[in-house]
Amino acid sequence: xxxxxxxxxxxxxxxxxxxxxxxxxxxxxxxxxxxxxxxxxxxxxxxxxxxxxxxxxxxxxxxxxxxxxxxxxxxxxxxxxxxxxxxxxxxxxxxxxxxxxxxxxxxxxxxxxxxxxxxxxxxxxxxxxxxxxxxxxxxxxxxxxxxxxxxxxxxxxxxxxxxxxxxxxxxxxxxxxxxxxxxxxxxxxxxxxxxxxxxxxxxxxxxxxxxxxxx
Amino acid sequence: xxxxxxxxxxxxxxxxxxxxxxxxxxxxxxxxxxxxxxxxxxxxxxxxxxxxxxxxxxxxxxxxxxxxxxxxxxxxxxxxxxxxxxxxxxxxxxxxxxxxxxxxxxxxxxxxxxxxxxxxxxxxxxxxxxxxxxxxxxxxxxxxxxxxxxxxxxxxxxxxxxxxxxxxxxxxxxxxxxxxxxxxxxxxxxxxxxxxxxxxxxxxxxxxxxxxxxxxxxxxxxxxxxxxxxxxxxxxxxxxxxxxxxxxxxxxxxxxxxxxxxxxxxxxxxxxxxxxxxxxxxxxxxxxxxxxxxxxxxxxxx
Numbered sequence: 001x002x003x004x005x006x007x008x009x010x011x012x013x014x015x016x017x018x019x020x021x022x023x024x025x026x027x028x029x030x031x032x033x034x035x036x037x038x039x040x041x042x043x044x045x046x047x048x049x050x051x052x053x054x055x056x057x058x059x060x061x062x063x064x065x066x067x068x069x070x071x072x073x074x075x076x077x078x079x080x081x082x083x084x085x086x087x088x089x090x091x092x093x094x095x096x097x098x099x100x101x102x103x104x105x106x107x108x109x110x111x112x113x114x115x116x117x118x119x120x121x122x123x124x125x126x127x128x129x130x131x132x133x134x135x136x137x138x139x140x141x142x143x144x145x146x147x148x149x150x151x152x153x154x155x156x157x158x159x160x161x162x163x164x165x166x167x168x169x170x171x172x173x174x175x176x177x178x179x180x181x182x183x184x185x186x187x188x189x190x191x192x193x194x195x196x197x198x199x200x201x202x203x204x205x206x207x208x209x210x211x212x213x214x215x
Numbered sequence: 216x217x218x219x220x221x222x223x224x225x226x227x228x229x230x231x232x233x234x235x236x237x238x239x240x241x242x243x244x245x246x247x248x249x250x251x252x253x254x255x256x257x258x259x260x261x262x263x264x265x266x267x268x269x270x271x272x273x274x275x276x277x278x279x280x281x282x283x284x285x286x287x288x289x290x291x292x293x294x295x296x297x298x299x300x301x302x303x304x305x306x307x308x309x310x311x312x313x314x315x316x317x318x319x320x321x322x323x324x325x326x327x328x329x330x331x332x333x334x335x336x337x338x339x340x341x342x343x344x345x346x347x348x349x350x351x352x353x354x355x356x357x358x359x360x361x362x363x364x365x366x367x368x369x370x371x372x373x374x375x376x377x378x379x380x381x382x383x384x385x386x387x388x389x390x391x392x393x394x395x396x397x398x399x400x401x402x403x404x405x406x407x408x409x410x411x412x413x414x415x416x417x418x419x420x421x422x423x424x425x426x427x428x429x430x431x432x433x434x435x436x437x438x439x440x441x442x443x444x445x446x447x448x449x450x451x452x453x454x455x456x457x458x459x460x461x462x463x464x465x466x467x468x469x470x471x472x473x474x475x476x477x478x479x480x481x482x483x484x485x486x487x488x489x490x491x492x493x494x495x496x497x498x499x500x501x502x503x504x505x506x507x508x509x510x511x512x513x514x515x516x517x
Contacts (some may be wrong), residue, residue, distance in 0.1 A: 010499035014463055039227050043510055046356050050507050052498050065354040071306035072296040094234035094291020095306050098353035101491040103226070107234060107289055132291030197495050202354055212497040213506050 003081040004140060004155060005179045006053050006166070007195070009211040012173035022168035023057075025120070026141060028119075028126035030112040031126035035104075035138035036165045054210070055165070055174065057138035058083060058104035059198065062205025066096035066105065066135075081207055082140050090134035097135060100147045101199050102206070105137045140176075156185055178185055228513025229425035229492035230447060231485075232356060241283035244477045249276025249344035251376020253316065257336020259380060259397065264388055267324055269380065270335055274320045277342060281313060305352050309345035314340055321417055344371035350483075358428040358487045361465035363415040368483070370411045371476040374404040378476075381451060382469020389476040398465070402448055405472060405476070409444050412479070419473040423516035426488035432487045435478065441474020489513075 015038050023029070023036040039054040060083045067075045067083060074090035077083055097105045111132060113119045119127055141163040148154065155161045156177030166174045177184035187211070194199035194213045197206040246355045249272075256269035297310045316338040323331035347368040350359040358364065365452050381401040416432060450468030454461045492514070498507025 009494075011501060039228060041495075041498075041510055041512075043498065043507065050498055050501075052495070052507070054493065054495060056493060065352070069306065069349075069352050071298075071310065073299045074296070075217040080417070087295075087298075089296055090290065091293045092282075093297070093306065093345045094239075094286075094289075095304075095349070095353065097234045098232060098488075100355045100357050103355070103490055103493075109289060142324075168511050186407075194497075199491060199494065202491075204354070210495065212495075212499040214500075 001180050002178045003180045005186055005207040006077045007175045007189050007209045009173045013053040013172045014171050018168045018170055022164040026164035028123045030108050033106045059102050059206030059208045065099040069099040082142055085164035087130040087134050092133045101202055105135050106133055109133050228495050229489040232421040232488045238283040238287035240481050241482045242280035243484055245276040246280035246346055247343055247372030248375040249273045250339040251372040252379045253339025254336045254378045257333050260332045270320050305345050310347055312341045322406040342368055344405050355491055356488050357424050361419055363418040367411040367415045368488045372410045374408040375473045376474040377401040377404045378472035384465055395455050396453045402451055403449050405444050411500045420516050423514050426513055426515040427489040428487040431482055435482050447472035
């Protein structure tokens with residue numbers, strides 16, 4: 001079996017937001033919608049103050065609550081672990097938005113572009129009218145993952161078939177791959193580090209692992 | 216110099232959901248009352264009460280709620296897709312019950328058969344239950360997924376239904392004994408609603424919840440008890456004890472009890488609906504220092 005997951009090394013993330021920009025460019029999300037964003041946490045009391053950065057997006061859960069509540073089956077869990085949305089089936093009821101504990105989903109009811117009513121060139125190419133008034137979220141760059149099946153390339157290793165955010169990360173904090181393959185980069189990384197998954201206590205089985213220390 | 220303990224960046228803490236507005240809330244508000252009314256109307260029909268008018272009101276309330284939702288969804292012309300996921304989605308199940316409510320209700324009105332009246336009541340009760348489960352399944356809103364939320368949402372629907380029946384009693388139940396029975400039922404359900412509400416609030420506080428949810432729900436606690444439950448209970452007693460203007464007291468009691476339930480549901484679906492927010496159990500190790508403590512901004516409770 002294949003189960004694609006992401007591993008994010010919080011020790012390495014510098015909060016540069018390049019992954020956010022890369023995602024926006026790759027997916028042409030409208031203004032105000034970020035499928036991938038980086039949380040900025042400043043904690044502690046002077047002089048013991050810390051600043052940490054936590055990239056978040058859809059966690060592509062093992063037991064996605066969005067899939068369970070979706071009344072239309074527009075949201076589905078694929079065998080390879082990706083949680084996908086069929087924009088032509090979704091009715092935009094927002095039940096999945098309420099069900100997601102990771103604030104990963106959004107609904108936009110009118111076409112919006114970065115600079116006014118007209119799309120810039122990259123938005124023109126990537127604008128998808130099917131996404132208006134329905135639920136949308138990070139897809140783990142699903143088109144790239146599907147391309148891998150045709151080309152024989154390996155997601156997480158070959159950039160053409162790896163999510164845009166992972167490709168763009170300047171500090172190498174993000175890794176992607178098949179956790180069921182013991183030789184994949186994510187499997188090796190997770191084997192040698194301590195990590196957690198966000199809100200694991202909710203039983204969602206998120207597919208994003210956050211590395212916080214060595215073993 | 217003291218710095219704030221946690222300075223969260225953009226949207227780290229829980230925030231109020233803005234996808235479900237008054238239209239979605241109206242479905243829970245009107246649909247819950249309508250389903251509850253159908254259930255108690257069917258119950259009253261067992262003693263020979265003519266409940267046709269109540270069935271019409273109950274179905275109209277459910278219809279209004281569903282119409283509001285239809286105006287809320289992004290792709291209303293695809294609304295029939297809602298029937299595709301009966302296996303796990305309570306929204307599908309709620310939508311699936313609705314045709315049975317209207318079908319049996321229309322047959323009850325057309326034929327006067329008690330079987331159809333009873334079926335309408337049963338389907339009305341199922342509708343209330345399904346609505347409560349919709350909220351419970353939404354894991355992204357801690358105030359809804361709390362295990363004590365579902366019982367209070369269902370209970371308020373039934374309390375509202377029983378209260379509306381009490382309000383209608385002067386018109387549809389001429390016998391004093393029947394009116395006393397209806398008022399007793401409404402009083403019991405108001406008491407159950409109060410107990411479950413207090414239990415829910417206590418549970419949220421002890422288990423922890425987003426501060427915004429606790430603030431919104433705590434703000435209505437006192438007034439809801441006084442005006443949403445105690446006042447209608449007193450009016451019900453006034454009405455049933457045969458005081459002057461007893462009929463008016465019953466009508467007023469029913470309407471006030473329903474208003475209390477609507478206020479609670481609007482608060483729950485709109486004002487208290489804060490998201491989970493983000494939390495990490497370990498701050499990462501940086502340089503030679505140790506890992507930092509867990510961070511969960513924006514959550515409160517005892």
